[in-house]
Amino acid sequence: MTPPDLPAELRAALEAKLQGLSRIDTAERAVLISRTYRDGGNSGAITSTADALAYALARMPATYAAVTASLNALCETRPDFAPKSLLDVGAGPGTASWAAAEVFASLQSFTLLDANAALRALALDLCRDSARLTRMTYRRGEARAALADSEPADLVVASYLIGEIGETERRTLAELLWSKTRDTLLIVEPGTPSGYARIITLRQQLISSGAQVAAPCPHDGTCPLASPDWCHFTQRLPRLRAHMQIKGAVLPFEDEKFSYVALTRRPVERRLARVLAQPVVSKVEVSAKLCTTEGLAIAKVPRRVKADYARAKHWHWGGTLDRNNTP
């Protein structure tokens, strides 16, 4: 399992970029950018070097943690997956490329695409001292146009991108992403009902085009969750000192909620039941809500079945069970 913390090289590069800059100014920019997102805006608000850095300090640790958690889940169901090439679409400061490089030592080529000049410049700066990422190709352009003449890659990632694409363009973008996927496509979105809705629409569309779900679902059928419930996960991550200062935060960690789907062209042999919420551990039993090949299930493991109970105490939200029902 790759940890959710930013790699040391990236942490150092971010801290170095902050040297000599006003933390107050950077914090104000981060607040403005967050407000723009909350009001339904997008990364178009990031127009300068200082904006790009404020965005990266405020959001990169969390989006990195979400992508890493999603890739870890993919590795569990596809332990033999060893991609050589990555296409990171809507790459921003390069977050998903850093995460994929950590998870897959096999990756040799990194192609990033994004429309935002300031985020592209920051990404190139951040990876200057990275042995593996320094050779990345970062193309600037609108995703659909840039994708149309991109080479396919073994792993394609769109992290926190789809929400920035208009509803009418999403279908075309999804087809293009899939057409450039040699093996696996990972889509990550915020873990909100609307982020989940975007994931589930895209999932359905691409299953119709022949995709299979590698994670999180143990099936390719309709999602068994009904509104107001939605499928999402949470990843705890440590906050950097600069991250805390920029956010005016007191706690040394935060929890990022995210939704994701990993779709593959290969047969998925390991269909593992997924834990959909924090399991409840009591003195009587452990109970957990699961998504299984047969639909939703509640697994209950009584304390008196000692070995099973001890194992069930390690279940966690987002994790899988070895078998498709209670142990």
Ligand SMILES: C[S@@+](CC[C@H](N)C(=O)[O-])C[C@H]1O[C@@H](n2cnc3c(N)ncnc32)[C@H](O)[C@@H]1O
């Ligand atoms: C919220 S940021 C996510 C950045 C990065 N993937 C991450 O996870 O940290 C969304 C990114 O998508 C890019 N983007 C949005 N719409 C785009 C489009 N139509 N074409 C290319 N890039 C786009 C933005 O410029 C921005 O860098």
